[in-house]
Amino acid sequence: MxxxxxxxxxxxxxxxxxxxxxxxxxxxxxxxxxxxxxxxxxxxxxxxxxxxxxxxxxxxxxxxxxxxxxxxxxxEMASSTMRFGEGVTREVGMDLANMKAKKVLVMTDSNIAKLPVMQTVVESLKRSNVPFVVYDRTRAEPTDKSFQEAIEFTKLHKPDVFVAVGGGSVMDTCKAANLYFNYPDADLLEFVNAPIGKGSVIDKDLSPLIAIPTTAGTGSETTGTAIFDYEPLHVKTGIASRKMRPTLGIVDPLNTRTMPRxxxxxxxxxxxxxxxxxxxxxxxxxxxxxxxxxxxxxxxxxxxxxxxxxxxxxxxxxxxxxxxxxxxxxxxxxxxxxxxxxxxxxxxxxxxxxxxxxxxxxxxxxxxxxxxxxxxxxxxxxxxxxxxxxxxxxxxxxxxxxxxxxxxxxxxxxxxxxxxxxxxxxxxxxxxxxxxxxxxxxxxxxxxxxxxxxxxxxxxxxxxxxxxxxxxxxxxxxxxxxxxxxxxxxxxxxxx
Incomplete structure (x- = not known):
């Protein structure tokens, strides 16, 4: 819908x-x-x-x-596995090969798509012979509409693993795309926090997701939260579940050097x-x-x-x-x-x-x-x-x-x-x-x-x-x- x-x-x-x-x-x-x-x-x-x-x-x-x-x-304490270190981004291709990924969806935005971090990711995937497709249209401060566009792209390409390369907006959009790809018949508001959404429990495991943050801020690489603007009511809301936590967060300080002040x-x-x-x-x-x-x-x-x-x-x-x-x-x-x-x-x-x-x-x-x-x-x-x-x-x-x-x-x-x-x-x-x-x-x-x-x-x-x-x-x-x-x-x- x-x-x-x-x-x-x-x-x-x-x-x-x-x-x-x-x-x-x-x-x-x-x-x-x-x-x-x-x-x-x-x-x-x-x-x-x-x-x-x-x-x-x-x-x-x-x-x-x-x-x-x-x-x-x-x-309860729950957090993603995190790998930290300068230059660690180049390992992502090996991670995906180890997962035996058949088709990876790499999600980013139009600005990050032009930066060295994306070049590193793409080269790593190619080096490990991992098939992939790139979605680079995520929106800074995502909306219900931008979530829906990413979800539709995901359903069209049917990946078995997700990789998010960007700040909180990219990681949150990728989490939402993963969620609704695995619940293809669910309305957008099905899992959104009540009272704006139904707040339904996510009761099954989602696809693996690797998060590569390019900002030092949201911590979205460690959490199961996805925030967006619900434009019909002019309010921000979100989805929160441990099931949405990334499988792995790759935190590479080199990726934050290009952030504007x-x-x-x-x-x-x-x-x-x-x-x-x-x-x-x-x-x-x-x-x-x-x-x-x-x-x-x-x-x-x-x-x-x-x-x-x-x-x-x-x-x-x-x-x-x-x-x-x-x-x-x-x-x-x-x-x-x-x-x-x-x-x-x-x-x-x-x-x-x-x-x-x-x-x-x-x-x-x-x-x-x-x-x-x-x-x-x-x-x-x-x-x-x-x-x-x-x-x-x-x-x-x-x-x-x-x-x-x-x-x-x-x-x-x-x-x-x-x-x-x-x-x-x-x-x-x-x-x-x-x-x-x-x-x-x-x-x-x-x-x-x-x-x-x-x-x-x-x-x-x-x-x-x-x-x-x-x-x-x-x-x-x-x-x-x-x-x-x-x-x-x-x-x-x-x-x-």
């Missing part, structure tokens, strides 16, 4: 679902701690030197309670927010409901002791190396460390998830009227994903600071805050927000959403576009309703 027919058949249903989301949810699965706009996620010491890994609530369930009414009690900054800011949001996400034990079947456990489960390790390391690396990498394309150490940061953050948020910065970024991108970010040679208006998540970060973490101040203090310290000078009772949220403003200003990031063309009059639409993003917003450390979102967007109009 074409994207247009899907939109026609589903728009009325989706619109009414989104309308319902603006009302109070009283269903059992969401009733716990969701009737007020702010609910603390657990006891966190407000002292600036409190240990970063705070104690979580231990929720007890009465004997005989229904499983789907109980809090979560487990988390603005692309490096935007990509690196995505790493930054992945790290901060996953580290401060709702603890996994506080997420409800517990799945009745482990196959239904979501990819994004809340912060946990293992994701914390990856997220903090990604934050440290990004703070230290992003500006260096952006300012000097030949800084090999900075390029390499940002590639590691992106992969580390992907591993962390791939199980913990992200929250408000990402949830609020989707309407910022989807409702864009005319803004086109510099150095993005894409031929259409664009707020890069990393920019759309970063502009809300100061206001978001100012807001969430009271939920787990120890973690916000720890993050502020990584940015350079001197905790020995923090006065007793000083709030962690504003401290981290100040550090973020300095960091973003130093990189020349646009000054809030007003610099992207939004005014106060646009805030109701931005709030409406955020409310359905349950996959991420429900993982915020404070349960956040429309009133709180409106205040955060107001605080995001200008950052400096």
């Amino acid at each position: 074409s994207a247009i027919r899907v939109a026609q058949n589903s728009r009325a249903t989706i619109t009414s679902l989104i309308s319902l989301m603006n009302k109070s949810c009283t269903c059992p699965a969401h009733s716990h701690a969701r009737t007020v706009s702010k609910t603390h996620r657990g006891p966190c010491s407000s002292h600036p030197h409190a240990h970063a890994h705070h104690q979580h609530h231990h929720h007890h369930t009465k004997e005989g309670a229904e499983p789907d009414m109980a809090h979560e009690y487990a988390f 603005q692309v490096k900054i935007a990509s690196g800011l995505d790493v930054l927010c992945h790290a901060l949001e996953s580290y401060t996400a709702l603890p996994y034990q506080e997420r409800t409901p517990r799945p009745a079947n482990p196959a239904e456990r979501p990819a994004y489960q809340g912060s946990n002791p293992i994701s914390d390790i990856w997220s903090l390391e990604a934050l440290r690396l990004t703070v230290k190396y992003l500006a260096r990498s952006a300012n000097d394309p030949l800084d090999a150490e900075a390029n390499e460390q940002m590639c590691l940061a992106a992969a580390a953050a992907g591993t962390g948020f791939g199980s913990a998830g992200v929250h408000l910065c990402h949830g609020m970024s989707y309407p910022i991108s989807g409702l864009n009227k005319s803004y086109k970010h510099p150095e993005y040679n894409v031929g259409h208006k664009i707020v890069p994903h990393g920019i759309s998540v970063a502009v809300t970060a100061p206001a978001v973490f100012k807001y969430t600071g009271e939920a787990c101040p120890d973690r916000h203090f720890k993050a502020a310290e990584i940015f350079g805050a001197d905790l020995s000078k923090v006065r007793k009772g000083e709030s962690a949220g504003p401290l981290l927000a100040d550090q973020l403003r300095k960091f973003l200003s130093g990189l020349g990031v646009p000054d809030g959403i007003s610099a992207l063309g939004y005014t106060k009059a646009d805030i109701p639409a931005l709030v409406k576009g955020t409310l359905p993003q349950h996959r991420v917003t429900k993982l915020a450390p404070l349960q956040t309703g429309a009133e709180a979102l409106e205040k955060i967007f107001e605080d995001t109009l200008k950052n400096y």
Whole structure:
């Protein structure tokens, strides 16, 4: 079914679902701690030197309670196999030969198709006598239409293995093409996150997919997530499942040297927010409901002791190396460390998830009227994903600071805050927000959403576009309703 027919058949249903989301949810699965706009996620010491890994609530369930009414009690770690090293791209042909691939679909975009990385991939496939076809029409910040075009190309050529060469947009498009090639009769919205899509469970293995990132940002080479603009509703949404994780991520720092400065900054800011949001996400034990079947456990489960390790390391690396990498394309150490940061953050948020910065970024991108970010040679208006998540970060973490101040203090310290000078009772949220403003200003990031063309009059639409993003917003450390979102967007109009 074409994207247009899907939109026609589903728009009325989706619109009414989104309308319902603006009302109070009283269903059992969401009733716990969701009737007020702010609910603390657990006891966190407000002292600036409190240990970063705070104690979580231990929720007890009465004997005989229904499983789907109980809090979560487990988390799962899942990530792709990753190969890291300068020049490792040239091994991909051998990997495909080892898989006994009969026909490979190499997916990229029109800009990357002209770069050395694609020449390396093509030469490697030819050297190993691997048959392949190239699709080079993926769209930066993909849409339902661009996903559908890639899916139709895939069905026409019937590959048995996929290779994605590009940034997050290429990798996400390739994941979607793989998914719907293996579910040829499914509508586009079948697996899209509810309430925009049906949110059906992917219940079978997909074809092998090798991801070769050319940016240091999304971490899509390690995750089972594919994000796109659903144009009929002007919102970003996505598909998330462990089944969509790449079989192998080939991370080669040489492939990031050709990124323009603005692309490096935007990509690196995505790493930054992945790290901060996953580290401060709702603890996994506080997420409800517990799945009745482990196959239904979501990819994004809340912060946990293992994701914390990856997220903090990604934050440290990004703070230290992003500006260096952006300012000097030949800084090999900075390029390499940002590639590691992106992969580390992907591993962390791939199980913990992200929250408000990402949830609020989707309407910022989807409702864009005319803004086109510099150095993005894409031929259409664009707020890069990393920019759309970063502009809300100061206001978001100012807001969430009271939920787990120890973690916000720890993050502020990584940015350079001197905790020995923090006065007793000083709030962690504003401290981290100040550090973020300095960091973003130093990189020349646009000054809030007003610099992207939004005014106060646009805030109701931005709030409406955020409310359905349950996959991420429900993982915020404070349960956040429309009133709180409106205040955060107001605080995001200008950052400096």
